[in-house]
Every structure is written in structure tokens, then in C-alpha cells.
Amino acid sequence: MKAHDGMYIDGAWRPAAGPDVIEVVNPADERVIATVPAGTVEDVDAAVRAARAALPGWAATPPAERAARLAALRDGLVARRDEIAETVTAELGSPLKLSQTVHAGVPIAVTGSYAELAATYAFEERTGNSTVFHEPVGVVGAITPWNYPLHQIVAKTAPALAAGCTVVVKPAEDTPLVARLFARAVHEAGIPAGVFNLVTGLGPVAGQALAEHPGVDLLSFTGSTAVGRRIGAIATGMVKKVALELGGKSANVILPGADLARAVNVGVANVMSNSGQTCSAWTRMLVHRDQYDEAVELAAAAAAKYGDRIGPLVNAGQRERVRGYIEKGVAEGARLVAGGPDSPHERGYHVSPTVFADVTPEMTIAQEEIFGPVLSVLRYADEEDALRIANGTVYGLAGAVWAGDEAEAVAFARHMETGQVDINGGRFNPLAPFGGYKQSGVGRELGAHGLTEYLQTKSLQF
Numbered sequence: 001m002k003a004h005d006g007m008y009i010d011g012a013w014r015p016a017a018g019p020d021v022i023e024v025v026n027p028a029d030e031r032v033i034a035t036v037p038a039g040t041v042e043d044v045d046a047a048v049r050a051a052r053a054a055l056p057g058w059a060a061t062p063p064a065e066r067a068a069r070l071a072a073l074r075d076g077l078v079a080r081r082d083e084i085a086e087t088v089t090a091e092l093g094s095p096l097k098l099s100q101t102v103h104a105g106v107p108i109a110v111t112g113s114y115a116e117l118a119a120t121y122a123f124e125e126r127t128g129n130s131t132v133f134h135e136p137v138g139v140v141g142a143i144t145p146w147n148y149p150l151h152q153i154v155a156k157t158a159p160a161l162a163a164g165c166t167v168v169v170k171p172a173e174d175t176p177l178v179a180r181l182f183a184r185a186v187h188e189a190g191i192p193a194g195v196f197n198l199v200t201g202l203g204p205v206a207g208q209a210l211a212e213h214p215g216v217d218l219l220s221f222t223g224s225t226a227v228g229r230r231i232g233a234i235a236t237g238m239v240k241k242v243a244l245e246l247g248g249k250s251a252n253v254i255l256p257g258a259d260l261a262r263a264v265n266v267g268v269a270n271v272m273s274n275s276g277q278t279c280s281a282w283t284r285m286l287v288h289r290d291q292y293d294e295a296v297e298l299a300a301a302a303a304a305k306y307g308d309r310i311g312p313l314v315n316a317g318q319r320e321r322v323r324g325y326i327e328k329g330v331a332e333g334a335r336l337v338a339g340g341p342d343s344p345h346e347r348g349y350h351v352s353p354t355v356f357a358d359v360t361p362e363m364t365i366a367q368e369e370i371f372g373p374v375l376s377v378l379r380y381a382d383e384e385d386a387l388r389i390a391n392g393t394v395y396g397l398a399g400a401v402w403a404g405d406e407a408e409a410v411a412f413a414r415h416m417e418t419g420q421v422d423i424n425g426g427r428f429n430p431l432a433p434f435g436g437y438k439q440s441g442v443g444r445e446l447g448a449h450g451l452t453e454y455l456q457t458k459s460l461q462f
């Protein structure tokens with residue numbers, strides 16, 4: 001057990017203002033592996049002041065130099081790849097291979113993409129008799145969740161730094177260790193003091209203090225819709241800019257001409273990956289009624305194969321929440337064809353890969369985000385019905401369409417109310433804008449669209 005006692009503020013590890021700590025638990029064996037300081041209003045204030053003081057210098061740093069620092073940061077993350085993976089596995093519980101490829105690999109790719117964008121983006125343009133400057137928004141307050149702990153920090157920090165903003169991050173309580181590791185990499189990359197600051201702490205204390213701080217110009221939040229709505233209201237009330245990345249209940253639509261086995265297998269893998277703790281997971285599989293029984297059989301077999309290959313959920317509370325949803329699915333009349341509420345292990349916060357058949361669109365498990373390894377398979381009569389079901393939730397973050405013909409899949413996707421759609425198994429693209437329609441959020445992350453979130457325009461007329 002390691003007791004960490006500093007927070008990264010103004011380029012140094014400073015002791016916390018208060019005595020309280022947060023215990024970090026390994027979800028695979030339920031042991032406390034570390035403690036970190038629980039930051040208070042004073043710590044947040046010190047971090048925001050440091051970020052404000054550093055803003056003029058960093059905003060005036062030429063984009064090519066900001067790009068060079070980001071490239072150095074990417075190289076530092078590459079050098080620490082194994083340490084990142086081991087840390088995420090220890091605090092989140094994800095299998096080491098997933099930690100290496102996704103939890104370490106994606107943030108490295110995203111940091112690299114912003115090193116390139118900082119160097120190439122047109123921060124100045126001409127239109128008619130005007131010159132338009134794209135200037136940094138200012139001090140960014142970033143509040144992040146635990147499910148992809150480093151990715152969520154990088155998806156906000158890298159574009160903010162590329163834009164010339166300075167940042168204060170408040171990471172999730174469950175996963176502060178990889179955030180600390182990131183701060184060390186930032187320091188080693190020669191990013192000036194105060195440009196990046198890290199305050200660990202509880203959401204309702206340190207998170208809320210950041211949302212309410214008058215020195216924050218833009219609040220970027222990723223997490224639950226309930227918290228996002230609350231702190232979004234606080235920040236908007238203070239006329240801060242607000243970006244919200246919230247929940248999802250994405251539809252995986254399998255049209256009759258698709259390769260059914262592939263669509264079902266990839267669909268199940270998509271839901272089970274990271275133990276279902278993925279906001280963009282395709283948790284509703286929509287299958288034509290003529291292929292329904294075959295799809296359910298395939299899905300149940302695919303889920304059963306996962307057995308021990310998925311890790312635990314992040315904490316006991318999440319496990320109870322997911323079990324509650326599984327029990328609710330049974331109570332509302334859905335048919336369990338794989339998994340169930342019982343834990344397959346004695347220790348650790350595990351839930352079995354679970355598949356429900358005979359799910360109807362109004363059931364709780366077809367409407368609410370479960371955030372666990374639970375797939376609902378729904379039946380549709382025709383394309384119109386499939387579209388109505390796909391669009392029939394308050395969310396709109398991601399989705400998939402499978403068809404025999406790509407043009408047919410694209411035509412269907414164009415009618416979906418959602419921010420991303422993978423066509424016939426299209427791969428994740430770290431340059432494509434990511435974000436939600438409807439109650440899945442406000443704003444976009446990643447790529448050039450993610451960069452513009454941290455810029456504001458100034459027009460000079462001649």
C-alpha cells in the first residue's frame with residue numbers, strides 16, 4: 001500500500017491543504033493499493049490560480065512549440081506504456097492486454113494526433129475583409145470518469161494544450177493513480193509550470209469547487225448524465241463554456257442482408273469489452289424477427305465464451321447497480337440466455353457476461369444505461385420499426401449498422417439520431433469527432449473538432 005501525499009500544482013507536487021485521503025482499491029481482489037489526497041476547495045483554488053497565471057505565457061507560445069511539447073509528452077507516454085497499463089489494471093481491473101492496447105494505446109495515439117494538429121491547424125484565416133484569429137478559450141476545468149481513465153484525461157488535456165489553454169484536471173475517485181502518472185509525464189515533457197494541474201478529490205467537493213470556480217472559463221465534464229446536468233447548470237449559470245460527454249444506450253442494428261454471425265460476434269465483443277463500462281457500447285442489438293432466434297443463440301454462445309476473459313467492474317457499488325438491472329430485466333419479463341446476477345468469483349467485483357432475449361423497447365434494460373457486461377437483444381419487424389427502436393431512447397452517442405450492402409447501411413445510419421455509427425464493423429478512429437446527440441452530451445472530442453472546442457474566434461476587419 002502506497003500513501004501518496006501531493007497534488008501536481010504549478011509545476012510541483014504540493015501537499016494537500018487538508019488531511020483527508022481517498023483509498024484506491026484493486027477491484028480484482030478488493031485490496032487497498034494506495035491512498036491519494038482528497039483535495040479541498042483550497043487545493044482547487046490554488047490549481048486554478050496557477051492555471052490562470054500560466055495562461056498568458058502558454059497562449060502566446062507559438063503553436064509549433066506547443067506541438068513540440070505535446071510530441072515530447074507522447075514520447076513520454078510511449079516510454080511509460082507498460083507502467084500505464086499496469087496502473088490501469090491495478091485500479092480499474094481491466095485485463096492487462098486491454099490495458100496495453102486500449103488504456104495506454106489510445107491516449108498515446110490521441111496525444112500524437114494533437115501534436116500534429118497543433119503544428120498544422122490554421123489558427124488564423126481570412127474571410128472577406130476580415131482576419132479571424134482562433135484564440136484559446138482560457139482556463140479549462142476538466143472532470144473525468146474512471147472507465148477509460150487516461151483516455152478521458154488526454155481527450156480533454158491534449159486539445160486544450162494544443163489550443164493554448166491551461167488546465168486543471170479532477171480525475172475520478174476510483175482511478176487517480178494513472179492521472180498522477182500522467183502528471184509526471186507532463187512534467188518530464190517540459191510543459192511549463194501551471195499549464196497542467198492535477199487535483200485529486202471527491203466529486204461533490206473538489207469537482208464541484210472546480211465547476212463553481214470563477215477562474216475557470218470552460219468546464220469539460222465526462223460522466224453520468226445526472227451529475228453532468230447538475231454541474232452543467234452551475235457552469236452555464238456563470239456563463240462559462242460547457243462541454244458534456246454523458247451516457248449512452250447505443251443500438252447495433254443488424255439488417256437482414258448482413259453477415260449475421262460476424263455482426264453478432266463483434267456486437268457481443270463490443271459490449272463485453274472493458275466489462276461493459278463503455279459509454280459508447282452497443283448495448284441494444286436489433287435483429288429482424290426472421291433471424292431473431294438464430295441471433296440469440298449466437299449471442300448466448302459468444303457471451304458464454306467470454307467467461308473469465310473480462311475483468312471485474314470498478315467497485316462494489318457498480319456491481320450492485322449492474323446486478324440490480326439484471327434482476328429488473330428478469331422481473332420485467334426479459335429472458336436470460338447467458339450470465340445472470342450471480343458473481344462467478346469469490347473475490348472481486350465480477351459480473352458474468354449477460355445476454356437478455358425477448359427484450360422490448362420500453363423495458364428498463366432497453367432504456368437505461370447499465371454500464372456493465374449486459375446485452376439486450378430486441379426484435380424488429382421492418383426497417384421503419386428498427387429505426388423507431390434505435391432512436392427511441394433519450395441517448396444518442398454511438399451505434400452500428402450491418403448490411404449486405406454498404407450503401408444500405410449508410411442510408412440507415414443517416415436517419416439515426418446519434419453522434420457516431422460504425423458501418424459493417426468500421427474501426428475506432430481517434431481523429432473522428434466523438435460526442436452525443438440528445439441527452440448524450442454537448443460538444444465533441446477528438447480530432448480537429450475536439451480542438452475547436454477549446455478555441456474562440458476574434459475577427460479583425462480591414
Ligand code: NAD
Pocket residue numbers: 143144145146147148170171172173201202203204205206207208209211222223224225227228230231245246247248278279369371397440441
Ligand atoms: P460520475 O458522473 O459519478 O463521475 C464522473 C466525474 O464527476 C468523477 O470525476 C466524479 O468525481 C465527478 N463528480 C461526481 N459528482 C460530482 C459533483 N457533484 N460535482 C462535480 N463533479 C462530480 O460518473 P461515473 O460513475 O464516474 O462514470 C460513469 C458514467 O459516465 C456513465 O454514466 C457513463 O456513460 C458516463 N461516461 C460517459 C462518457 C462519454 O464520453 N460520453 C465516457 C465515460 C463515461
